[in-house]
Amino acid sequence: MNQIFTVEGMTCGHCEKAVTKALLALDAQAKVVIDRAQNKVQVESDKTREALAQAIADEGYRVAA
Incomplete structure (x- = not known):
């Protein structure tokens, strides 16, 4: 998805x-642009969208949408 x-x-x-590293740690097969x-x-x-957003937030970035 x-x-x-x-x-x-x-x-x-x-x-x-x-x-990118945080997202790949969650899903090694993910494609990140x-x-x-x-x-x-x-x-x-x-x-899930929630899991991906949490991985970004855990790195200290605010997910606005």
Whole structure:
């Protein structure tokens, strides 16, 4: 399932890597595409939207949508 999140607080490449790593820790098969300029994180995963959002939030980023 493809999910798109609006994530606040990603300001650099390290932020992108942290979010990607957190999502891959939850689902190693996930496909993650981040558009930092638009604050968008696109995730293709079988995990629930809530679980994916929690993984992002656990890294310290606010999931707005």
